[in-house]
Amino acid sequence: MTRQGQGFVRHIELDSRVGTDRYPFSLPVVTHLAGMGRLDLDPGVTFLVGDNGSGKSTLVEALATAAGFNAEGGSRSFRFASRSSESDLGDHLTLCWNRRPRTGFFLRAESFYNVATEIERLDEGSGELLRAYGGRSLHERSHGQSFLDLVYHRFGPNGLYMLDEPEAALSVQGCLAMMVRFRELLRQGCQFVVATHSPILLAMPGARILQIETGGTIEQVEYEQAEPVALTRAFVNHPERFLDRMFADDA
Ligand SMILES: Nc1ncnc2c1ncn2[C@@H]1O[C@H](COP(=O)(O)OP(=O)(O)O)[C@@H](O)[C@H]1O
Ligand SMILES: [Mg+2]
Structure with missing residues (x-):
């Protein structure tokens, strides 16, 4: 048995009257979600997969903002913004809670740099906050190392974690290390929602x-049917079969 927690968010519901022709309500996945009424989340790990542009980031961000996280990433105490491209989907999303998490984090791979800057700013040179993130400025670590620092040092028991492509900066070894940590956190009652393209991360049991x-x-879908897995x-x-077809015009 990997998981001990009951999960924090049981399911999400999107207001079915949101239909408009502007982003994000115009996205097919949002229309579909509004029509579904509710989407059940796993008490342990829920992965979101789909092609580029299918709406994964939009959904994870909406979930994160509805859960009270800063739209650009960070913990629930982060309130900085260096862009305003987030959608207002979160305002129309209702989370059905089993109970509230003790801690949590919203990780957007694409704006993690800004999160690292904000952590440095909040630390004000004292080193106190940085200790929670492994003791060194995340800017002094490689992108992949800083992700692993975050997951190993800042993530803790009974946390709710919303992650958008956490594999973005990681080597295969790094992904495996992240999975070992995820397993530990699952045993400590954590819940994860993760948008990913990684056929490795998707293999998390259960x-x-x-x-x-x-x-x-x-x-x-099952692991084998998930597109990142089947296609990879x-x-x-047979890479040659793909390359022959893709570069057929080169001959
Ligand atoms: N701020 C925005 N304004 C308008 N369209 C957006 C915005 N952000 C994303 N989109 C569009 O919404 C679609 C889904 O984007 P996104 O959720 O980032 O997809 P994914 O994460 O699955 O690759 C894309 O077609 C993208 O161009
Ligand atoms: Mg995305």
């Missing part, structure tokens, strides 16, 4: 994989 299909429907496997087994 995880629920929700795949955004072309057209915006959300389907629960097909490619790695």
